[in-house]
């Protein structure tokens with residue numbers, strides 16, 4: 001589910017910099033969908049296929065719309081005929097984007113099982129350079145998000161195979177945190 005195109009980062013490698021979609025799907029939102037619009041679309045497809053997983057991902061950071069994400073998760077859990085795994089692909093800045101909220105607890109209570117967190121740097125300086133976050137100290141906040149999530153949810157950390165990114169070092173940090181690491185392939189610009 002592509003619920004927003006907004007993001008608190010401006011990663012150098014972000015696919016949004018040079019494409020309007022991926023995998024044959026056009027993902028640039030002219031307007032963010034309301035929960036009613038999403039639910040109406042879900043009603044048409046939810047029980048038509050043998051879905052195993054529901055993923056909030058898309059062309060932006062899903063926790064930019066935390067309340068909508070929680071609402072849609074609860075709705076699917078109520079109306080889907082089968083148990084699904086619920087995953088959020090995130091930049092890990094949910095606490096920065098939603099100050100005062102207990103983001104991990106709220107995700108868990110709504111029914112999210114797993115977060116896949118993009119780390120993409122091994123320290124604050126590299127993170128600022130590669131991901132160009134709107135927040136200061138974003139890297140530490142992402143690592144903190146990962147640590148908190150580990151206590152409540154399934155967690156995976158990812159990094160993109162991109163020239164400036166030290167995959168080995170990020171894999172080491174992730175291992176030290178006791179979390180599974182996955183390298184993601186960089187989707188190069190095609191003009």
Ligand code: SF4
Nearest residue numbers: 007009010011014091
């Ligand atoms: S965190 Fe993801 S959506 Fe946001 S700029 Fe980076 S790659 Fe793009």
